[in-house]
Amino acid sequence: MRIGIVCPYSWDVPGGVQFHIRDLAEHLIRRGHQVSVLAPADEETPLPPYAVSAGRAVPVPYNGSVARLNFGFLSAARVRRWLHEGAFDVVHIHEPTSPSLGLLTCWAAQGPIVATFHTSNPRSRAMIAAYPILQPALEKISARIAVSEYARRTLVEHLGGDAVVIPNGVDVEFFASARPRPEWQSAPAPSAGGPETVIEPRGATDSQAATGPAGPRTGGTLGFIGRIDEPRKGLPVLMRALPRILAARPDTRLLVAGRGDQEEALAGLPPEMRERVEFLGMVSDEDKARLLRSVDLYIAPNTGGESFGIILVEAMSAGAPVLASDLDAFAQVLDGGAAGELFANENAEALADAVLRLLADPARRAELSARGRKHVRRFDWSTVGADILAVYETVTDGAASVATDERTGLRSRWGLARD
Known part of the structure; x- marks a missing residue:
């Protein structure tokens, strides 16, 4: 499977989301999948062979911390190029509501999209205010994952919908x-x-x-x-x-x-x-x-x-x-x-x-x-990775079924349906 993973936060500043994405990518690669990770990174940041830089990030206050995010026209162009060159079977976006690469990718991507929500913030006025802007992007998501029940609750209360809970993984x-x-x-x-x-x-x-x-x-x-x-x-x-x-x-x-x-x-x-x-x-x-x-x-x-x-x-x-x-x-x-x-x-x-x-x-x-x-x-990658792969397979199988139905419908419309 060709898998594209989007990291919203700067690769050169360690954090739980970055570690989770790194370990997930390496687990999937060991399982034989082709993986590319798009992440903000300074020019001098050493990147693993599977990671692609989307350019330098800027510090932004976010959820009681300071997150280094990447946004803008140049970043959007890099996202589109990465998507085009990757031709991914599934795109996995982390924190799609943050003003960074995840949201840009959600706008630009076609095909199956999986989103993981990490944030737990029961009173996020910013998320509520941004909902009209986020809604068109969120509607493109095929499956949602929350890393905990509290992240799932934040998603449900602020943005609607639901998510399956799959925790962060550890080796x-x-x-x-x-x-x-x-x-x-x-x-x-x-x-x-x-x-x-x-x-x-x-x-x-x-x-x-x-x-x-x-x-x-x-x-x-x-x-x-x-x-x-x-x-x-x-x-x-x-x-x-x-x-x-x-x-x-x-x-x-x-x-x-x-x-x-x-x-x-x-x-x-x-x-x-x-x-x-x-x-x-x-x-x-x-x-x-x-x-x-x-x-x-x-x-x-x-x-x-x-x-x-x-x-x-x-x-x-x-x-x-x-x-x-x-x-x-x-x-x-x-x-x-x-x-x-x-x-x-x-x-x-x-x-x-x-x-x-x-x-x-x-x-x-x-x-x-x-x-x-x-x-x-229960948090080992042998368990967590299998659960995430099951989500990927579900959305890609669903996309294939939709594509088959659409082709069948066209054949029928033009008298090309087969027995």
Whole structure:
């Protein structure tokens, strides 16, 4: 099958939508399909062989964040050329309502169109106001996918229609097989340092993770991955909780991976505690997996605007016990709190309480790790990719049937119908 996938956001700025599209494209290619991805990208951005640049993107405030989008006459011309050269059996557009390549493609494309909606925003005035402009494009869509029930609800309430829910996918084995980095793990405590024995949930197998003692440890290593300067990712909430955590467990470390102003992030933390926070900057996919395999507890303190929570799935795949804010989308990904613990959103005291309790309870962390590893299998690309391919096949089969009916009708009209 010839498949064209449209990415609305700049390829050179990492994000959940871009990662999802990249992994989907590579999964489909491994399955033997021909795939081309059209995405905004700066000239110097290295692109994989299946990706095509639609030109440089510009930053635009969108859904509580800053998205780098691509729009305009030049972009529209590049979209039309890409569609013409690709001759795709199906075009898969992500975020077709954003003012970027997705909407341009929806206007220009002919034939089967699948659209995936990632946004969760229950009160989007902009989406409501733009509906008359969006309607003609949306009517061309053959099938709709939402990455979560909350993304589906946003679509239904603002634009009408419905969608099948297919979650974001993750290469579970990639994260599960990553090697921890010793310098990122919590340090072993002296043998006479107290009665606490940690059952380490970062072992090589699920059974070892659930039952195998790793010896006494002190403090603990906390992990956070996200854009530092984007408030809705929740790092300020974690920083407000950190003094109480460090007062009770001074050897605790926080590893932060992501771009942003480190000095600004540390501004509210007492100077004597700042050395307990280590900024790693942007990390590769390999180091992200190794980080998640190394921490004693992964924390997702996001405050809103999340429709799914791909980082939670990645953390569970790596066997990291997860503690997340109780956003609806996060609660759904974590099976209502069975596969990871939840704390009251934006409540630093509740976050500190949960961290201290979990660091002192290695058996509970091992239980969360084991449950997360089991739960996360439903998000593996072997399942998610098959579901998306089923949607493609449905719309292409439907288009073929329509084309056959139209040809039959023409033959009948002109006396050319066969027995």
